[in-house]
Amino acid sequence: MSDNARLVNRPELLGILALAVLLVVILPLSLDVFRLNLVAKYLTYAFVAVGLVICWGYGGILSLGQGVFFGLGGYCMAMFLKLEASSPENTKIQSTPGIPDFMDWNQITSLPFFWKPFHSLTFTVIAIIAVPAFFAFVIGAAMFKRRVGGTYFAIITQAVAAILTILIVGQQGYTGGINGMTDLRTLNGWDIRPDHAKIVLYFFEVACLFGCIFIAQFIRRSKLGRILVAMRDKEDRVRFSGYSVANFKIFAFCVAAIFAAIGGAMFALQVGFMSPSFVGIVPSIEMVIYTAVGGRLSILGAVYGTLLVNFAKTSFSESFPELWLFGLGGLFIAVVLAFPNGLAGIWSDYVQPQVDKLLRKKSPKNGWTDASVADGAPAE
Amino acid sequence: MFGEYSIGDLGAIFAMQGFAGLILFSVYVLMALGLAIIFGQMGVINMAHGEFMILGAYVTWLTSSYFQTHLPSLFSGYFFVAMILAFIASGALGMLVEWALIRHLYKRPLDTLLATWGLSLILQQTYRSVFGAREVGVELPQWMMGSQQITDSIEVPINGIFVMCLTLLITMAVAYIMYKSRWGRQVRAVVQNRVMAGAVGINTERVDCYTFGLGCGIAGIAGSAFTMIGSTSPTSGQLYIVDTFLVVVFGGAASLVGTIASAFTISQAQSTMEFFMSGSMAKVLTLLAIVGILMLRPQGLFALKVRK
Numbered sequence: 001m002s003d004n005a006r007l008v009n010r011p012e013l014l015g016i017l018a019l020a021v022l023l024v025v026i027l028p029l030s031l032d033v034f035r036l037n038l039v040a041k042y043l044t045y046a047f048v049a050v051g052l053v054i055c056w057g058y059g060g061i062l063s064l065g066q067g068v069f070f071g072l073g074g075y076c077m078a079m080f081l082k083l084e085a086s087s088p089e090n091t092k093i094q095s096t097p098g099i100p101d102f103m104d105w106n107q108i109t110s111l112p113f114f115w116k117p118f119h120s121l122t123f124t125v126i127a128i129i130a131v132p133a134f135f136a137f138v139i140g141a142a143m144f145k146r147r148v149g150g151t152y153f154a155i156i157t158q159a160v161a162a163i164l165t166i167l168i169v170g171q172q173g174y175t176g177g178i179n180g181m182t183d184l185r186t187l188n189g190w191d192i193r194p195d196h197a198k199i200v201l202y203f204f205e206v207a208c209l210f211g212c213i214f215i216a217q218f219i220r221r222s223k224l225g226r227i228l229v230a231m232r233d234k235e236d237r238v239r240f241s242g243y244s245v246a247n248f249k250i251f252a253f254c255v256a257a258i259f260a261a262i263g264g265a266m267f268a269l270q271v272g273f274m275s276p277s278f279v280g281i282v283p284s285i286e287m288v289i290y291t292a293v294g295g296r297l298s299i300l301g302a303v304y305g306t307l308l309v310n311f312a313k314t315s316f317s318e319s320f321p322e323l324w325l326f327g328l329g330g331l332f333i334a335v336v337l338a339f340p341n342g343l344a345g346i347w348s349d350y351v352q353p354q355v356d357k358l359l360r361k362k363s364p365k366n367g368w369t370d371a372s373v374a375d376g377a378p379a380e
Numbered sequence: 381m382f383g384e385y386s387i388g389d390l391g392a393i394f395a396m397q398g399f400a401g402l403i404l405f406s407v408y409v410l411m412a413l414g415l416a417i418i419f420g421q422m423g424v425i426n427m428a429h430g431e432f433m434i435l436g437a438y439v440t441w442l443t444s445s446y447f448q449t450h451l452p453s454l455f456s457g458y459f460f461v462a463m464i465l466a467f468i469a470s471g472a473l474g475m476l477v478e479w480a481l482i483r484h485l486y487k488r489p490l491d492t493l494l495a496t497w498g499l500s501l502i503l504q505q506t507y508r509s510v511f512g513a514r515e516v517g518v519e520l521p522q523w524m525m526g527s528q529q530i531t532d533s534i535e536v537p538i539n540g541i542f543v544m545c546l547t548l549l550i551t552m553a554v555a556y557i558m559y560k561s562r563w564g565r566q567v568r569a570v571v572q573n574r575v576m577a578g579a580v581g582i583n584t585e586r587v588d589c590y591t592f593g594l595g596c597g598i599a600g601i602a603g604s605a606f607t608m609i610g611s612t613s614p615t616s617g618q619l620y621i622v623d624t625f626l627v628v629v630f631g632g633a634a635s636l637v638g639t640i641a642s643a644f645t646i647s648q649a650q651s652t653m654e655f656f657m658s659g660s661m662a663k664v665l666t667l668l669a670i671v672g673i674l675m676l677r678p679q680g681l682f683a684l685k686v687r688k
Contacts, residue, residue, distance in 0.1 A: 062490045142675040151425055151489050152678060155625045156671055162622050163667045170660030281622060285497055292494060325505035332498025336491045337484060 073261025180275025430617025436603025474596025
């Protein structure tokens with residue numbers, strides 16, 4: 001138990017360091033800027049995956065609507081960038097200069113009221129966190145207080161993802177419609193498009209990701225994380241012990257939503273556009289599969305899972321576009337049927353014992369057990 | 381928004397839109413019946429349900445092409461053959477899937493969702509490889525074309541009436557199977573208490589397999605009906621899956637009456653609103669209303685009391 005009192009135990013620290021070396025040293029040195037930007041794009045999804053580990057792996061709340069929060073964060077960022085890109089000088093050929101180009105195409109003549117605060121970067125940064133957290137709180141409070149959970153919750157979050165996508169596509173004048181917000185240029189006067197900006201953004205993103213990993217790790221290690229696991233496995237017993245199950249669930253859901261939103265904002269910065277195709281049902285489910293592949297109980301596993309699935313997706317769809325869907329579908333089924341704890345499970349079941357065997361000769365202390373094993377698989 | 385129409389116009393609009401809604405209602409009911417059986421009775425979330433429907437649609441398309449080239453004299457009756465074939469094809473695939481995949485996951489309902497989503501991706505790509513990515517449409521026989529004039533401003537298409545009659549028949553058949561037959565009694569026993577049902581000698585595994593097959597088979601028939609109102613492409617099943625799930629959840633998962641009532645409400649609401657605003661806003665409002673109501677009444681309209 002002494003291990004649990006600390007934020008990270010030694011093997012976890014080693015794991016985090018290994019990931020840090022990979023992301024901060026190895027990848028930037030070995031990849032060109034184009035590939036590094038791809039990695040940066042994948043890592044935006046890793047934020048969502050880490051959030052899902054807390055929400056789904058530990059809390060047992062499967063959300064199929066993380067794309068909603070990814071999208072809300074991304075759109076908040078994109079609105080700020082778009083406003084900056086459509087300054088009156090840049091848009092003087094429009095019939096109404098100073099408003100985003102898609103509004104002009106849709107015969108809107110003045111900036112809608114909810115766009116106006118996005119002139120301010122401070123407001124935008126607050127909104128990236130606050131808007132998704134508010135939505136997650138409303139959805140979570142409405143559902144969990146009434147003890148809706150499990151499959152019902154999954155279906156309703158999916159419906160919310162569908163609603164938001166249809167709304168964004170339908171309200172073309174206010175949101176840019178199906179094309180989304182394109183042609184984003186500067187962040188507070190700093191051009192985000194050239195190569196060196198991409199590299200700076202990449203390191204900023206990695207720093208944020210580690211921030212999220214540490215927050216997730218803290219939640220997992222604290223008493224709160226223990227309650228989440230207990231709640232997932234025996235909800236009634238936790239409730240009878242006097243805990244408010246609904247509040248803990250709302251909290252876990254909000255944390256996952258905020259992480260997803262930060263990922264979305266990073267996405268808008270890195271990729272330079274935001275569109276409804278990252279909001280809907282299909283991307284939301286893909287985000288769940290990243291977590292499932294990495295291991296739903298392992299924070300670092302989720303990051304590796306995200307990178308792996310996306311690398312596979314890019315390379316497969318470059319060379320065999322026909323086969324990609326078979327591969328992805330097969331991956332879903334294989335992970336669920338054979339490896340419910342994903343990569344992290346394979347690591348702790350097959351690789352770790354071998355490593356232990358090698359290490360045991362040197363140190364008399366018994367090998368460590370992976371935290372995911374100690375936490376146990378979700379109750380069946 | 382009603383201001384610019386007279387009372388008579390409004391009546392005609394509501395009648396026409398209501399009828400258009402009835403066709404949507406038929407597809408919803410057929411889709412949702414299969415899903416309600418699988419989800420309500422077995423607790424399995426079948427995200428590949430839309431793909432089972434599309435399999436039925438492709439079978440219908442193949443049958444119609446076969447009749448056109450080889451048996452043109454019997455073309456007017458091809459639809460009935462197609463329906464039976466669609467039922468058999470989707471049902472057989474369903475039983476295969478249950479045996480290979482679903483049966484290992486009964487204790488993890490959330491995982492069935494991910495696994496069947498993977499299955500749906502595989503099926504979509506299979507359809508794309510086999511039938512091509514383009515949409516295909518079937519040719520209707522002569523007697524199903526045209527429309528019936530009721531008053532000067534109201535006319536209803538014949539294939540719509542046909543689809544509705546079909547839905548009615550299938551719904552009655554399913555109700556009979558579930559509530560009157562010996563097998564249906566076994567299914568309901570398994571739903572209410574799996575362990576006890578097994579203890580009194582019901583082969584629960586076989587019941588599960590047939591139930592899943594029946595649900596998928598009905599989706600196949602839904603696919604046949606679908607060919608009349610839309611064109612079939614590898615991904616068109618996916619568009620309906622969330623709507624159908626909402627229909628099932630809104631109606632109360634284990635209740636067939638609830639499924640029908642909620643399919644009716646949702647399709648009518650959407651179809652009527654579509655006349656007065658854009659299709660996307662109508663859809664958003666409908667979905668929002670459903671989600672709102674579900675938040676107030678999570679167990680759905682008609683809930684069956686089951687001891688958990």
